[in-house]
Amino acid sequence: MDKQECYEYVGVLHVHTKYSDGSGSIKKIVKEAKKAGLDYVIISDHNNIIAKKDGAERWHDNVLLLVGEEIGIKRTEHYLAIGIDETIEPDNDDYDIRKSIEIVKLQGGFGFIAHPYGINKKQFKLKIPVYDYWDDPNYTGIEIWSYMHDWSHNVNLFNIFYYYIYPRKAIDGPPKDILKKWDELCQKRRVTGIGVLDVHAKYIFPFVMFQFLSYRRTFQSIRTHILASSKLSSNLEESKKLLYDCLKEGYCFFADDYIADSRGFRFYAILDDSHLIMGDEYKMPEKVNLVVKTPLPSKITLIKDGKIFIEKDDSCTLTTEVTNSGVYRVEAKIDNKPWIYSNPIYLRENLDT
Numbered sequence: 001m002d003k004q005e006c007y008e009y010v011g012v013l014h015v016h017t018k019y020s021d022g023s024g025s026i027k028k029i030v031k032e033a034k035k036a037g038l039d040y041v042i043i044s045d046h047n048n049i050i051a052k053k054d055g056a057e058r059w060h061d062n063v064l065l066l067v068g069e070e071i072g073i074k075r076t077e078h079y080l081a082i083g084i085d086e087t088i089e090p091d092n093d094d095y096d097i098r099k100s101i102e103i104v105k106l107q108g109g110f111g112f113i114a115h116p117y118g119i120n121k122k123q124f125k126l127k128i129p130v131y132d133y134w135d136d137p138n139y140t141g142i143e144i145w146s147y148m149h150d151w152s153h154n155v156n157l158f159n160i161f162y163y164y165i166y167p168r169k170a171i172d173g174p175p176k177d178i179l180k181k182w183d184e185l186c187q188k189r190r191v192t193g194i195g196v197l198d199v200h201a202k203y204i205f206p207f208v209m210f211q212f213l214s215y216r217r218t219f220q221s222i223r224t225h226i227l228a229s230s231k232l233s234s235n236l237e238e239s240k241k242l243l244y245d246c247l248k249e250g251y252c253f254f255a256d257d258y259i260a261d262s263r264g265f266r267f268y269a270i271l272d273d274s275h276l277i278m279g280d281e282y283k284m285p286e287k288v289n290l291v292v293k294t295p296l297p298s299k300i301t302l303i304k305d306g307k308i309f310i311e312k313d314d315s316c317t318l319t320t321e322v323t324n325s326g327v328y329r330v331e332a333k334i335d336n337k338p339w340i341y342s343n344p345i346y347l348r349e350n351l352d353t
């Protein structure tokens with residue numbers, strides 16, 4: 001994207017509704033999205049896009065609600081499919097997620113590997129395998145940070161009550177092995193990283209009707225900020241295309257906005273006559289100036305090819321001149337708490353490889 005100035009849209013992905021195992025109606029979700037000041041919500045129910053057929057996909061005043069699908073059955077990997085027009089259903093128990101990922105692409109959609117680190121909670125009879133088909137060329141990106149999976153990874157039978165009451169105590173950032181895998185994959189091709197909720201807002205019995213991980217609470221937390229080259233219009237198809245293109249290209253960052261509002265965070269590269277933003281891929285020129293700006297003082301880490309390149313404490317800016325190709329991305333922390341994760345700027349030695 002040849003532009004430093006852009007329009008920022010804040011929203012949440014991977015939201016379950018009454019169309020599968022979530023507790024909220026579209027009306028409820030839109031209400032909470034408005035309260036949280038979100039610009040967009042992408043819902044994704046298990047193995048259906050009925051909400052789309054029911055006309056839920058549209059502007060609801062100033063909130064753009066879009067309908068994706070979480071494809072997968074119990075005991076298989078899951079894929080967060082976006083931009084598809086027909087439901088894609090896993091056909092049998094020996095089902096291979098790669099088939100669905102390919103169908104998503106054939107339908108003109110795209111998507112993200114959901115909870116790639118798997119989940120194994122015997123006490124809750126929950127087992128989802130670790131995703132292991134990383135060479136598959138058809139997925140667009142990965143859920144790097146997930147509210148639900150931070151929570152469920154930290155919970156056991158002894159601490160579950162504590163984490164019901166204080167769910168935020170479980171939010172401790174993307175798993176290190178997933179960040180490592182992401183860095184590794186980005187060496188070969190662009191892979192968009194996103195932050196998601198995987199929220200169901202279920203009611204728990206039996207003592208009281210207690211809702212945990214509510215829409216209200218989670219909508220304030222892990223959000224994906226999209227950086228668009230033009231303004232969203234009232235036209236659904238145009239706006240949808242703009243947001244989807246940004247997600248595909250990796251023109252976005254994700255952050256835990258409960259820590260602090262990350263709106264205004266920027267990571268860009270200054271070339272002789274243009275700019276690159278996060279997500280852009282470019283043949284490494286002689287030199288490039290990388291610029292990071294955060295809306296509040298934080299610990300900024302510039303990562304190159306998976307390794308710490310420069311770190312700056314308690315600062316709102318980091319600038320550096322680089323002369324070597326590499327995949328550069330940024331992390332920012334406040335009080336040692338994970339806050340912002342950018343998508344990379346890919347400065348390649350050679351664009352053909």
Ligand SMILES: [Zn+2]
Binds near residue numbers: 070078114115
């Ligand atoms: Zn899932």
Ligand SMILES: [Zn+2]
Binds near residue numbers: 198
């Ligand atoms: Zn889910």
